[in-house]
Amino acid sequence: MILGSAANGFGWRPNQWVLATRPTFVHEVSGFIDWFQKTKTPGRPVKVAMFTTEASPTFADMGKGIIAYAKANPNVVTLVEMVYVEPQPADVTLQLRRVLNAGAEVVLVPSNIQQAVAVKRAMQTLGKNVPIVYSLQNSPAMLQKLLGSLSAMDGDYEVHAGVIATDEDTEAKKFYDMLVAKYGVKAPWHSITTIGINQTLVLVRAVEAAAKKNGGDKLTGEMLYNTLIETHFPAKDFFGFTGGGDIDFSVEAPFPIKDPRVNIGQVVGGKLTTVARGVPVPKLAKW
Template sequence: MKTNRAKLSAMVKLRQHGALLASALCLGGMAQAQTTYNVAGLADFTGPFADIMKDMTGCRRAVLEWWSEEVGKAQGVALRIKDFDTRYDVAQVASLWPGIKSELNPVAVLGVGGADTNALQQRLPSDKVPLVQSTAGYGFAWKGDNWVFNARATYPHEAAAFYVWMQKKSGSLAPLKVGVISSEVSPAYVDIHKGVEKFARDNPKIIEVVETIYTEAQPTDLTQQVSRLVRKGATVLQVFNNTASVVATRRALQSLGKTNIPIVVSAHNGLLSSGKALGDLSQMDGNYEVYGMAMAAEGATPARDFFEKLRSQYKLQAAYNSACIMGMSQAMLTVRAVENVVKVKGAGGVTGEEVRAALVSTPMPTERSFGLLPNIKFNNDAPFPTSGTAVNIGTVEKGKYKLLEQNVPVPVLSKW
């Protein structure tokens, strides 16, 4: 009997000790717990930008993982992203959005481009969720009190900076003759060529748009159209659509024996991705890209070092190119805004409305983005920085990508 009582007493003490241990572990876990907030990722895995989407979405996801571990953990906050394939289609974005909002209740949305802005800019103010874009801005979204944010000025702003630079570089007082390859399949494409045409009308001594060519979403042969631009005297071709458009334009110039006429592209259809699509980067020799963020040049830079950290410590599987930098940039804007909200409101105070307020009120120095972006300061007048912005210009020489010019000033443009 005494032996049984002794055993029973030992078992009770063991259970009590286990309960105390479990309670201690639980409290310790609570001390380390992170409040998780959702971010909605809009993507294009099956549409015109499918070729760059793995790099872009992979890099933005890695930034959120890095921030949650190395910054958010100390603040008691984590961010989780879920991607949705919109095919870069306005109707598809609009159709998916109510379900996305209901499922995730996101504090921010990371978009791909103009299709997202066009579909959501009227809804977001009532939904109280900011959309942070990976691209340059759009003239059709140029208004105050916006819930869409672009870290870069509009595509026409960036193109205008390139043309001012290129004309000065030419040493001639004659305006550049620009042929524009565009399309009416996307509001963003239409906005770009309208903005550039307005810049040409306002600045006839800098550029003349000889013609704007309209193509399908992903053209395969533009020989006839490019030939018409060449006959009209075009000295540079602007292709800000997608990679397929760049490839078709370059092949047309090659077939016409006019490879001395350069193409200028943007970040989402940059030289590296276009060269890859052509089979060899040397196919893009003598062409240019322009945009207001870091470029994927060789050599150690803060942006490149940060990318390597994501690849080595956070299992990032992506190429270091303009698409990846776009993804990292929009994610960095978002996490820094959340970080600022938590400093003021605490771990439980993160909402879409507070994230938007932080974006508008708190400038982000370039150091805070590891050099991915220049100094960023938003205001309520436009969904993108309207002053003090600059672009970088890249090129390909003998099959090697090269950063050609840095911090080229962006001129002031009137609305179109």
């Protein structure tokens, strides 16, 4: 099975059969932190807070991983607080006020749509403009109807090892437009659609490589698995849908770990823009 979702740290074990085309959420978020510190706060660690929940294994894993990353990289990041709240919090104004008063310069909310909306509304209630960082599944495009418009998120970011679904004339957007024009794709151009294209392209490349080696009429699931493990697929084969990184699975991890990269988007003037492409993700130890 091939997943377009980010991976989980608790799934970071050898000999897996479910392979994610993106590294873990922690890899993606740490890639953003590393980029932000280098570009916005050079010479000192950036102060961050993060909202997540312990009610979900995936979201609890994000918290555990970022705590470990911050502990291992004190020159890059100071974790003001890891804030655990309900999966669908009614109000987080008190928690947000606390971390902002403690000096948080970035607020990470890579979890779900409900938490992202709650943190944004709390930010509005407090009259503050500290940037919030979202992931792909709760990106600004996914939040705009709930918050009124993209303009409500001016200054906020999204980060992941996938396409930032902007209106910019990118290779990925051209490929999507071709699918619409020639093959009648009905899915709108937004982050969730890019996941589907991402994982489909990886599957197609695996089938191509396996068929070339074994013959198209002889393929088995095991052959496809071995092809995914043994073949290094360059980023250029995926039209930008892998965040600029190669796909290089191994038996050691169920996601690419040799050179994972992320794209970073930001809402500026009511429009989503790409502010950084192919940002290298720092090497992480298992948490």
